[in-house]
Amino acid sequence: FSVVPVTVSDYERRARRCLPRFLYDYAAGGANNEETLSANCADFSKIRLRQRVMYDVSRGSTDTTLLGQPASMPLALAPVGMAGMYARRGEVQAAKASETVGIPFTGSTMGVCSINEINAATNTAAWFQLYMLRDRDFVQEMLQNAWDSGTRTLIFTVDLAVPGLRLRDFRNGMIGGGWMGKASQMLQLATSPGWAYDVGIRGKPHFLGNLSGKVKDAKDLNSYKSFVESQFDPSVTWEDIRWLRDQWKGQLLIKGVLEADDARAARDCGAEGVVVSNHGGRQLDAVASSISKLPAVVDAVGSETEVFIDGGIRSGLDVVRAVALGARGVLMGRPWIYALAVNGEAGVRNLLEIFQREIAIALALTGVNSVQELNRELIDSE
Ligand code: HOC
Structure with missing residues (x-):
């Protein structure tokens, strides 16, 4: 008896069943006690929309633009x-x-697949996400490479000065001192050719595609761990973001601000947008949910700066809630990983269709025809 997935939780349940424990946990888990991870979702559920009736909603559309690029809904992966x-x-x-x-x-x-591989497989260039690495020449190289492969939007992550304490990964032997025993064997199996999670391509496996110039022959999770330890740069300040702004000719989104002051600083460095984010509850636990911080950031940066949000988005209703509170769009993470694990491309496509249907219905039932009409008056604050 198999039920067609119709919600994110359907996909999550199935992913939990079909994935090795360490992989499910890597995606699903957060930092420390996972309080922020829970708050991200719980705080969305507390936001009530207004039910408004007797509006002509026969011309409904979920279309929008994100950083000037047409999109079928205010959502990006x-x-x-x-x-x-x-x-x-x-x-x-x-x-x-x-x-x-x-x-x-x-x-x-x-990522396992490089930005080159992704852009070569599609007609629409992907956005590219980058961290500040100690080796600035390599940062420049990656920027140039992304640009040459067609990418024009860079998401730069600023909330990972040091990795958060993802305790599930420690318990599973994925991060930390323990690369021994059963967990380590499982990781080797998972990353070796022939396994269902085979990451090889045309006989030339590379586990971390974007890093092939830096991490030679990366083939397992040890490469991942060593790269993070040796290259993630905790000394980064806004000065480095100004440097980055000079290096990147395309659109720049700074991801990982929660506070209004930080959002203003990102704007003042020349970013076209910010992503209100606590890294999906994977960094500083006990920090506030992303959605609770969104309105203050929107008010702080003004209408010229596009504000995105991630963390806790589990339905089209959450997308509508975020846009009504002033977000230009949302970034959705864990749900697409679950759908990918369950049914590959078709799973992700189905998941996105679910989101789009939920957004369309929510627009109609709040009495509007478009995402552009969403605003804070549609939030029931009583
Ligand atoms: C300990 C892992 O953004 C994540 C990614 C990669 C972070 C690298 C540090 O897992 O949240």
Whole structure:
């Protein structure tokens, strides 16, 4: 008896069943006690929309633009490290689904598939996400490479000065001192050719595609761990973001601000937009949910700066809630990983169709025809 997935939680349940524990946990988990992870979702559920009736909603459309680029809804796929572990050439499959549905896909620095591979497989160039690395020449190289492959939107992550304490990964032996025993064997199996999560391409396996110039022959999770330890730069300040702004001719989104002051600083460095984010509850636990911080950031940066949000988006209703509170769009992360794990490209496409249907219905039942009409008056604050 098999039930067609119709919600994110349907996909999550199935993903939990079909994935090795360490992989499910890597995606699903957060930092420390996972309080922020829970708050991200719980705070969305507390936001009530207004039910408004007797408006002509026969011309409903979910279309919008994100950083000037047409999109079929105010949603983009968030960057997720190692997404290609969840299905063969996973990032490519998800990028193809995004293209079919008409929304942006974001390739992660830590992706299995490089931005080149993703852009070569689609007609719409993906967005690219980058961290500041100690080796600035390599940062420049990656920027140039992304630009040459067609990417014009860079998401720069600023909330990872040091990795948060993802305790599930420690328990599973994925991060930290323990690379021994059963967990380590499982990781080797998972990353070796022939396994369902085979990451090889045309006989030339590379586990971290974007890093092939830096991490020679990366082939397992040890490469991931060593790269993070040796290259993530905790000394980064806004000065480095100004440097980055000079290096990148395309659109720049700064991801990982929660406070109004930080959002203003990002804008003042010349970013076209910011992403209100606590890294999906994977960094500083006990920090406030993204959605609770959104209104203050929107008010702080003004209308010229596009504000995005991630963390806790589990339905089209959450997208509508965020846009009504002033977001230009949302970045959705874990749900697409679950859908990818369950059914590859078709799963991600189906998930996006679910989101689009939910948004369309929510627009109509709040009495508007478009996402542009959403505003704070549609939030029931009583
Ligand atoms: C300990 C892992 O953004 C994530 C990614 C990659 C972070 C690298 C540090 O897993 O949240």
